[in-house]
Amino acid sequence: MTKLICKSCKKEYPADEKIWKCNCGNLLDIDFKASFPIEKIQNRKPTMWRYREAIPIEKDENIVSFNEGFTPLVEVDFNGKSVLIKQDQLFSTGSYKDRGASVLISKVKELGIKKIVEDSSGNAGCAIASYCAKAQIDCDIYVPADNSPAKLIQIESYGAKLHEIPGSREDTANAVLKAAEKDYYASHSWNPFFFHGTKTYAFEVCEQLNWKSPDVVILPVGNGTLLLGSYIGFNELKETGIIKKIPKIIAIQSENCNPLFKAFKENREEIPQINKNDTLAEGIAIAEPIRGKEIIDAVKKSGGDFIEVNDKEIKKALIEMCNAGFYIEPTSASTIAGIKKYLDKSNSNELIVSVFTGHGLKTTEKILKIFNK
Numbered sequence: 001m002t003k004l005i006c007k008s009c010k011k012e013y014p015a016d017e018k019i020w021k022c023n024c025g026n027l028l029d030i031d032f033k034a035s036f037p038i039e040k041i042q043n044r045k046p047t048m049w050r051y052r053e054a055i056p057i058e059k060d061e062n063i064v065s066f067n068e069g070f071t072p073l074v075e076v077d078f079n080g081k082s083v084l085i086k087q088d089q090l091f092s093t094g095s096y097k098d099r100g101a102s103v104l105i106s107k108v109k110e111l112g113i114k115k116i117v118e119d120s121s122g123n124a125g126c127a128i129a130s131y132c133a134k135a136q137i138d139c140d141i142y143v144p145a146d147n148s149p150a151k152l153i154q155i156e157s158y159g160a161k162l163h164e165i166p167g168s169r170e171d172t173a174n175a176v177l178k179a180a181e182k183d184y185y186a187s188h189s190w191n192p193f194f195f196h197g198t199k200t201y202a203f204e205v206c207e208q209l210n211w212k213s214p215d216v217v218i219l220p221v222g223n224g225t226l227l228l229g230s231y232i233g234f235n236e237l238k239e240t241g242i243i244k245k246i247p248k249i250i251a252i253q254s255e256n257c258n259p260l261f262k263a264f265k266e267n268r269e270e271i272p273q274i275n276k277n278d279t280l281a282e283g284i285a286i287a288e289p290i291r292g293k294e295i296i297d298a299v300k301k302s303g304g305d306f307i308e309v310n311d312k313e314i315k316k317a318l319i320e321m322c323n324a325g326f327y328i329e330p331t332s333a334s335t336i337a338g339i340k341k342y343l344d345k346s347n348s349n350e351l352i353v354s355v356f357t358g359h360g361l362k363t364t365e366k367i368l369k370i371f372n373k
């Protein structure tokens, strides 16, 4: 039986309860037994839903899907060393957030919910809005009022209602929490179903390596939706005996917004307050990641590490990737800058896997500036 469990007080709830946090106010996880009938899986369509028995949605009729996933794993050369990079910029809304949105909005449909709220001015908002459009679920997205209109038009184009909130990012967070007292909060950082979508990244990587685990995965991290999802996914594969070990997780942050890097390097119990500065890696510029401790714990348990990169390194990495034929957004290029730093120090023959998280076409204005146009 699938259950929801509070990370803090351990209270349990049935999975058909319309909640996104515990009554005590803390984060929920999903208690769920995944299984991987490999022969069946291999005979199914190449989408993330081929891992059907590993996704906690009860009825097939509730699945909200564009046949997303099973993105190509492409070898990219870095000065003679090769890294396999998953092309998650190729999702229908232009980022890997579709993995999380597909499972979360399927759950929303399964719960019979007709309206959700979410806060994101970026890729999570786009993905949630798109899947709500497909499922005919009303969708209100809260964003800071000073956002550039270019970022918001994709969200609005899917029919979502935008609420522009004056003030800081925290003011927007408070506004959505108020709205979430009435409507279901389909949050990419709070809601555990989102992470049971992003975990399919790990399943696909292992299947594409012939059911083997890589030695290292290098992932960007802000709220940790991809990192924590991957950690869940690799662990489920290990617990069911499909893979023998989970990979070392190398987490990439921007120097201008690096609370997790700091906490990890300084071995702190609490995530420190930081002064957030503008960065090209806007998608991972999260000053107060709600699942911060969980992220640090996952990286530690994997035997991994944190690396920080600056805007100059991000620019250089973006230009190099474009010159190699890949058009990605600057946030995505931060991961590439991190890969380069990792490779500088490592000289072994590790099997390294990483990801392009977002498409360059989403950020034309920023890329124009990077190329000085």
Ligand SMILES: *Cc1c(COP(=O)(O)O)cnc(C)c1O
Pocket: 095, 097, 122, 123, 124, 220, 221, 222, 223, 224, 225, 226, 227, 283, 284, 286, 329, 331, 332, 357, 358
């Ligand atoms: C969401 C996102 C990330 C990862 O961010 P998290 O806050 O860790 O979930 C990385 N790159 C892009 C392009 C994104 O949209």
Ligand SMILES: [Zn+2]
Pocket: 006, 007, 008, 009, 010, 011, 022, 023, 024, 025, 026
């Ligand atoms: Zn609780």
